[in-house]
Amino acid sequence: MTTAPAQAEAVETPTIYKGLAGVVVDTTAISKVVPETNSLTYRGYAVQDLAEHCSFEQVAYLLWHGELPTDGELALFTQRERASRRIDRSTQAVLQRIPETCHPMDIVRTVISFLGTEDPDEELSTPEANYAKSLRMFAVLPTIVAADMRRRRGQDPIAPHHGLGYAENFLNMCFGEVPDPVIVRAFEKSMVLYAEHSFNASTFAARVVTSTQSDIYSAVTAAIGALKGSLHGGANEAVMYDMIEIDRPDRARAWLNAKLDANEKVMGFGHRVYKNGDSRVPTMRRALHDVSAHLGETRWCDIYTELEAAMGERTGIKPNLDFPTGPAYYLMGFDVASFTPIFVMSRITGWTAHIMEQVASNSLIRPLSQYSGQPQRSLTSA
Ligand SMILES: CC(=O)SCCNC(=O)CCNC(=O)[C@H](O)C(C)(C)COP(=O)(O)OP(=O)(O)OC[C@H]1O[C@@H](n2cnc3c(N)ncnc32)[C@H](O)[C@@H]1OP(=O)(O)O
Numbered sequence: 001m002t003t004a005p006a007q008a009e010a011v012e013t014p015t016i017y018k019g020l021a022g023v024v025v026d027t028t029a030i031s032k033v034v035p036e037t038n039s040l041t042y043r044g045y046a047v048q049d050l051a052e053h054c055s056f057e058q059v060a061y062l063l064w065h066g067e068l069p070t071d072g073e074l075a076l077f078t079q080r081e082r083a084s085r086r087i088d089r090s091t092q093a094v095l096q097r098i099p100e101t102c103h104p105m106d107i108v109r110t111v112i113s114f115l116g117t118e119d120p121d122e123e124l125s126t127p128e129a130n131y132a133k134s135l136r137m138f139a140v141l142p143t144i145v146a147a148d149m150r151r152r153r154g155q156d157p158i159a160p161h162h163g164l165g166y167a168e169n170f171l172n173m174c175f176g177e178v179p180d181p182v183i184v185r186a187f188e189k190s191m192v193l194y195a196e197h198s199f200n201a202s203t204f205a206a207r208v209v210t211s212t213q214s215d216i217y218s219a220v221t222a223a224i225g226a227l228k229g230s231l232h233g234g235a236n237e238a239v240m241y242d243m244i245e246i247d248r249p250d251r252a253r254a255w256l257n258a259k260l261d262a263n264e265k266v267m268g269f270g271h272r273v274y275k276n277g278d279s280r281v282p283t284m285r286r287a288l289h290d291v292s293a294h295l296g297e298t299r300w301c302d303i304y305t306e307l308e309a310a311m312g313e314r315t316g317i318k319p320n321l322d323f324p325t326g327p328a329y330y331l332m333g334f335d336v337a338s339f340t341p342i343f344v345m346s347r348i349t350g351w352t353a354h355i356m357e358q359v360a361s362n363s364l365i366r367p368l369s370q371y372s373g374q375p376q377r378s379l380t381s382a
């Protein structure tokens with residue numbers, strides 16, 4: 001005769017990977033992060049080389065198609081992107097309708113969601129349909145972000161300029177002129193560096209939504225929501241607010257010590273995957289220095305250096321990409337609240353590449369959880 005195992009023996013406690021840390025959930029051919037060698041590649045190319053030698057349009061093409069474009073392919077791609085930059089009247093009306101007081105990420109999230117409602121092919125997720133939608137979002141996002149920034153400054157929007165490249169056109173729509181090539185190149189580098197980073201939280205959110213066979217606009221809307229948080233993309237804004245509060249390099253150490261003594265996180269430092277420095281930081285730090293030298297304004301670079309040194313000495317934790325990008329965008333003249341929407345303009349390429357990869361090899365993403373609530377009880381005995 002066999003006896004039933006005791007209740008306690010029957011329940012095995014599973015290993016819980018809080019925050020999915022260290023868990024490999026799928027394969028991807030889009031990018032590779034190797035923290036041990038501090039390397040990041042997009043489709044096999046080192047991100048530093050892409051940032052140095054390629055336009056953002058070339059990198060977008062690479063992420064979507066798997067190969068860099070030939071001259072002919074780039075010309076066609078560019079033509080299509082430039083022809084899709086304008087927003088129609090109904091989208092402009094939505095933009096005007098949202099209160100100026102809300103965070104610009106809410107604007108971007110809402111407008112992308114609205115674009116879905118206007119697309120007669122919203123539910124179509126063939127590779128061709130999703131590619132067309134990705135290209136449209138890529139083309140239109142700078143127009144939305146620039147129009148919103150100008151609206152909050154009490155300025156009229158500037159229409160996209162068909163004759164300008166992606167970076168020049170965005171800067172022109174923000175400031176009414178194309179700045180010096182030093183600024184344009186630094187901005188374009190930030191776009192390349194921000195474009196893609198494997199299964200980060202926002203990309204994973206997009207893949208989760210896609211895995212239910214939902215549409216690409218819904219997936220991107222979810223990704224924007226995930227990027228907004230200050231532990232992810234929102235950190236670039238938080239970094240700059242902190243630097244403004246610090247104000248002078250000689251105040252950086254005391255500020256940092258007070259922050260750490262209060263057990264608070266220092267924004268722009270640390271990373272879930274890189275524990276020995278973010279592969280993108282050296283390139284972006286150089287871009288920040290280029291902008292700073294060009295403008296003859298060294299204050300933010302000096303605060304950067306002080307904070308990095310003090311944080312290193314006290315915790316050993318290194319900056320992530322948001323740390324140099326925050327002051328670089330500030331020096332370029334952007335409003336701090338627009339920094340994360342600018343990140344969206346870049347990451348739309350990585351998100352949509354992942355959405356298309358998920359569609360091509362889908363399995364519903366649905367992990368398990370360990371129940372920690374009340375034991376089963378009877379309603380009648382309550
Ligand atoms: C583009 C991007 O999204 S890059 C990330 C942008 N985000 C930020 O800059 C926000 C600040 N950084 C952080 O909060 C974290 O480093 C994260 C969320 C990015 C990654 O963190 P995780 O891998 O989850 O590690 P976790 O937060 O558990 O940190 C491990 C330890 O380092 C400490 N730590 C990590 N980052 C920081 C930080 N920025 N400031 C102070 N302490 C930190 C934690 O307090 C923790 O210490 P403990 O073990 O004594 O409790």
Ligand SMILES: O=C([O-])CC(=O)C(=O)O
Nearest residue numbers: 196197199200201272273
């Ligand atoms: O990978 C991450 O967790 C966050 C990050 O750096 C990114 O999304 O660029």
